[in-house]
Amino acid sequence: MVETLLEAAAQVLETRGLEGFNTNAVAERAGVSIGSLYQYFPSKDALTIALMERENARFYKEALASLDHASGSAALDHLIRVAVWQQFARPTLARLLDVEESRPQLRAALPSTGSMRSLLLDILAREDSPQQADTDVAARDVFAMIRGLVDAAGERGETDTAGLTRRVCAAVQGYLTMMSAATPAEEDPHPADKREQPARKPAPRGPKRP
Amino acid sequence: MVETLLEAAAQVLETRGLEGFNTNAVAERAGVSIGSLYQYFPSKDALTIALMERENARFYKEALASLDHASGSAALDHLIRVAVWQQFARPTLARLLDVEESRPQLRAALPSTGSMRSLLLDILAREDSPQQADTDVAARDVFAMIRGLVDAAGERGETDTAGLTRRVCAAVQGYLTMMSAATPAEEDPHPADKREQPARKPAPRGPKRP
Amino acid sequence: MVETLLEAAAQVLETRGLEGFNTNAVAERAGVSIGSLYQYFPSKDALTIALMERENARFYKEALASLDHASGSAALDHLIRVAVWQQFARPTLARLLDVEESRPQLRAALPSTGSMRSLLLDILAREDSPQQADTDVAARDVFAMIRGLVDAAGERGETDTAGLTRRVCAAVQGYLTMMSAATPAEEDPHPADKREQPARKPAPRGPKRP
Amino acid sequence: MVETLLEAAAQVLETRGLEGFNTNAVAERAGVSIGSLYQYFPSKDALTIALMERENARFYKEALASLDHASGSAALDHLIRVAVWQQFARPTLARLLDVEESRPQLRAALPSTGSMRSLLLDILAREDSPQQADTDVAARDVFAMIRGLVDAAGERGETDTAGLTRRVCAAVQGYLTMMSAATPAEEDPHPADKREQPARKPAPRGPKRP
DNA sequence: AATGAATGAGCCTTCATTCAT
DNA sequence: AATGAATGAAGGCTCATTCAT
Numbered sequence: 001m002v003e004t005l006l007e008a009a010a011q012v013l014e015t016r017g018l019e020g021f022n023t024n025a026v027a028e029r030a031g032v033s034i035g036s037l038y039q040y041f042p043s044k045d046a047l048t049i050a051l052m053e054r055e056n057a058r059f060y061k062e063a064l065a066s067l068d069h070a071s072g073s074a075a076l077d078h079l080i081r082v083a084v085w086q087q088f089a090r091p092t093l094a095r096l097l098d099v100e101e102s103r104p105q106l107r108a109a110l111p112s113t114g115s116m117r118s119l120l121l122d123i124l125a126r127e128d129s130p131q132q133a134d135t136d137v138a139a140r141d142v143f144a145m146i147r148g149l150v151d152a153a154g155e156r157g158e159t160d161t162a163g164l165t166r167r168v169c170a171a172v173q174g175y176l177t178m179m180s181a182a183t184p185a186e187e188d189p190h191p192a193d194k195r196e197q198p199a200r201k202p203a204p205r206g207p208k209r210p
Numbered sequence: 211m212v213e214t215l216l217e218a219a220a221q222v223l224e225t226r227g228l229e230g231f232n233t234n235a236v237a238e239r240a241g242v243s244i245g246s247l248y249q250y251f252p253s254k255d256a257l258t259i260a261l262m263e264r265e266n267a268r269f270y271k272e273a274l275a276s277l278d279h280a281s282g283s284a285a286l287d288h289l290i291r292v293a294v295w296q297q298f299a300r301p302t303l304a305r306l307l308d309v310e311e312s313r314p315q316l317r318a319a320l321p322s323t324g325s326m327r328s329l330l331l332d333i334l335a336r337e338d339s340p341q342q343a344d345t346d347v348a349a350r351d352v353f354a355m356i357r358g359l360v361d362a363a364g365e366r367g368e369t370d371t372a373g374l375t376r377r378v379c380a381a382v383q384g385y386l387t388m389m390s391a392a393t394p395a396e397e398d399p400h401p402a403d404k405r406e407q408p409a410r411k412p413a414p415r416g417p418k419r420p
Numbered sequence: 421m422v423e424t425l426l427e428a429a430a431q432v433l434e435t436r437g438l439e440g441f442n443t444n445a446v447a448e449r450a451g452v453s454i455g456s457l458y459q460y461f462p463s464k465d466a467l468t469i470a471l472m473e474r475e476n477a478r479f480y481k482e483a484l485a486s487l488d489h490a491s492g493s494a495a496l497d498h499l500i501r502v503a504v505w506q507q508f509a510r511p512t513l514a515r516l517l518d519v520e521e522s523r524p525q526l527r528a529a530l531p532s533t534g535s536m537r538s539l540l541l542d543i544l545a546r547e548d549s550p551q552q553a554d555t556d557v558a559a560r561d562v563f564a565m566i567r568g569l570v571d572a573a574g575e576r577g578e579t580d581t582a583g584l585t586r587r588v589c590a591a592v593q594g595y596l597t598m599m600s601a602a603t604p605a606e607e608d609p610h611p612a613d614k615r616e617q618p619a620r621k622p623a624p625r626g627p628k629r630p
Numbered sequence: 631m632v633e634t635l636l637e638a639a640a641q642v643l644e645t646r647g648l649e650g651f652n653t654n655a656v657a658e659r660a661g662v663s664i665g666s667l668y669q670y671f672p673s674k675d676a677l678t679i680a681l682m683e684r685e686n687a688r689f690y691k692e693a694l695a696s697l698d699h700a701s702g703s704a705a706l707d708h709l710i711r712v713a714v715w716q717q718f719a720r721p722t723l724a725r726l727l728d729v730e731e732s733r734p735q736l737r738a739a740l741p742s743t744g745s746m747r748s749l750l751l752d753i754l755a756r757e758d759s760p761q762q763a764d765t766d767v768a769a770r771d772v773f774a775m776i777r778g779l780v781d782a783a784g785e786r787g788e789t790d791t792a793g794l795t796r797r798v799c800a801a802v803q804g805y806l807t808m809m810s811a812a813t814p815a816e817e818d819p820h821p822a823d824k825r826e827q828p829a830r831k832p833a834p835r836g837p838k839r840p
Numbered sequence: 841a842a843t844g845a846a847t848g849a850g851c852c853t854t855c856a857t858t859c860a861t
Numbered sequence: 862a863a864t865g866a867a868t869g870a871a872g873g874c875t876c877a878t879t880c881a882t
Binding site: 033 | 842
Binding site: 167173 | 228305312313347350351354355357359377383387388
């Protein structure tokens with residue numbers, strides 16, 4: 001029943017959007033009474049949160065496997081592929097849940113563990129990944145980029161998963177490379193020159209450390 | 211009065227979020243009656259759209275100057291700086307307007323010209339920018355990345371504008387470089403070996419160290 | 421100015437109906453400010469009443485001439501012709517004003533003199549008209565019939581004035597004849613037989629007194 | 631509940647008139663919440679239409695029996711009696727519904743079948759009814775006369791049903807007779823001289839005494 | 841457990857009327 | 862006198878939530 005309701009909620013969100021997402025519609029779509037819905041979820045927010053968790057778990061399960069890769073880049077690659085795939089499986093749903101997720105009330109109730117970011121942190125911390133000055137920030141940024149790119153793609157109805165995956169990989173690796181190149185000099189007393197370069201001539205060679 | 215109402219709308223959006231954004235609240239915050247609001251905006255949507263246009267115009271005015279730069283990278287740099295600055299001026303507002311913008315009804319009424327994307331297209335088409343296979347897609351992607359990164363930063367209350375600007379630049383340039391390298395290298399004097407792979411087969415090697 | 425406003429009110433009523441009949445629309449149509457409207461009419465009702473009086477006066481002026489006819493039937497004929505003509509000049513307006521007229525607040529403020537009914541009373545009281553048991557009731561009934569017939573015609577967009585006039589005359593004369601035939605026997609102890617006739621065979625001969 | 635709401639709507643219409651007829655008032659009068667009203671009627675118009683249909687059905691049920699009469703005049707008599715009785719049962723309600731019925735939006739949603747006019751058409755088409763040149767027009771006219779007479783009676787608070795019925799019968803029969811006489815007398819054994827005139831030149835002579 | 845009728849706060853919008861300029 | 866911006870009561874309608882059955 002819980003599953004029925006969650007799937008109904010997902011479908012309502014997909015077909016009627018945020019505006020049409022109300023408990024009556026969900027119950028109707030699920031083919032149960034509104035009373036039953038409230039027997040399983042104490043409030044609309046609880047339902048929304050449960051849906052987010054379901055989608056997140058679905059993703060996390062696949063994404064966990066990325067840790068099995070030996071190399072950091074392969075792991076990252078895997079993670080991106082899963083993220084894109086997941087967002088593409090139900091693009092509208094993913095995007096709308098992202099929007100809902102920004103509501104303070106929901107954020108508060110949402111577990112911050114088991115998320116993509118924790119995996120990212122793990123991968124970025126590996127020795128063979130482009131070293132970042134602040135892994136935490138990098139993880140957040142990478143996550144934000146992926147989400148931004150894939151949501152935008154979903155929003156305009158893109159269907160070429162392979163192409164999108166390639167672009168997202170490019171973005172992530174580009175970012176990590178550039179940041180890696182820029183940051184070794186954290187305590188560098190003359191950051192001026194280093195900072196400029198990437199901007200002027202987008203450092204095709206940066207990624208590697210000599 | 212129009213300005214008063216728009217500012218009130220902005221503040222309501224910032225302080226009460228999308229849920230608390232209703233015409234009564236806006237009128238109250240503006241210190242005018244609800245009737246007055248409707249004398250200047252025929253509907254709530256019209257008010258929202260006007261607010262979007264105001265924010266966009268504010269940004270566009272600054273962003274236009276980016277075209278004055280001789281080099282593509284400097285122009286891009288400028289554009290990013292403006293985008294970050296704009297989103298940082300009122301992070302919550304910018305983010306919530308982005309969300310609203312995805313509502314079909316609003317999109318339809320929104321002018322597609324004068325947007326950041328048109329500027330991006332212009333800049334990316336320059337000879338000295340990393341050549342892209344599909345400038346249109348690149349413009350969209352860059353836009354999506356910037357939005358994703360800056361919204362996320364705003365969402366978690368980041369305040370270090372300089373740092374964020376640096377990271378966004380890194381992401382954008384990284385993306386463009388990677389994508390440029392991936393296409394049958396048009397002007398790159400050193401298309402090298404490694405640049406090719408990441409594109410076709412998302413970079414198992416790129417970021418790694420030898 | 422008063423005239424301008426009244427005509428504007430009439431036109432708004434005609435083009436937008438009862439629902440679209442509001443003071444702002446009237447002022448706009450008149451090309452004056454809403455403030456000016458309220459300088460000449462203390463309230464919307466006052467405006468409506470003034471419009472009714474204008475339309476009624478317009479009609480009454482023409483209808484008065486009917487009293488000049490020597491014979492009652494000619495007078496009645498004239499009156500009907502004027503009534504039909506008047507209602508046909510602006511069918512929608514006439515009908516909507518009739519509707520408004522039924523509002524108690526308006527009725528109270530409306531002068532009952534100078535109306536069609538007073539003329540009717542006058543005519544029906546003549547010796548050569550079919551004698552009615554209760555002239556007052558007859559006048560009301562005739563008025564009600566005319567209004568009912570002409571409003572219905574106006575409502576469905578009839579344009580054949582001549583035909584309608586003929587039918588209204590038939591109705592009025594038929595009614596008066598029948599009532600006249602039925603009523604001489606007001607104190608008749610056996611009204612049974614008399615009452616039946618008209619019903620069974622609509623008394624073509626009743627009208628006249630032998 | 632539907633019945634409760636319809637009755638409440640009827641009472642609000644009767645006691646507060648068209649102006650006071652709003653959904654909140656209806657719900658309050660029915661002793662239910664506004665939400666309940668909207669659970670049974672999707673809109674105010676739907677409620678109004680349902681009320682019209684209820685009143686019409688109430689009338690139609692009784693009126694149908696008029697077709698059982700052998701003679702056309704008896705049938706017509708019956709129909710008129712029912713119409714008068716119905717309008718008298720709730721004069722204000724009947725009149726206000728008539729007014730509402732003229733709103734295009736309601737007309738469109740109202741079934742045109744099962745109405746008084748269809749019965750009238752049936753009766754007027756009978757052989758023993760006064761033959762009409764255009765039965766359709768006659769039916770409309772008769773309907774309009776009845777409505778006009780009875781509404782006016784209701785409006786001024788008349789209570790003498792019997793008297794009103796008699797007068798309405800007189801009007802209808804008078805009309806039909808006159809109109810029948812006016813057309814190239816189809817079956818009238820005594821088309822006579824006088825019958826012709828009234829139609830062509832509205833009856834200067836008919837009602838008069840020699 | 842399931843149902844779904846009932847609730848009512850709250851939202852968007854209209855429009856008659858006022859009043860400072 | 863004329864203007865029209867400002868007012869705010871009121872109306873139609875939605876939807877999260879409750880509760881008796």
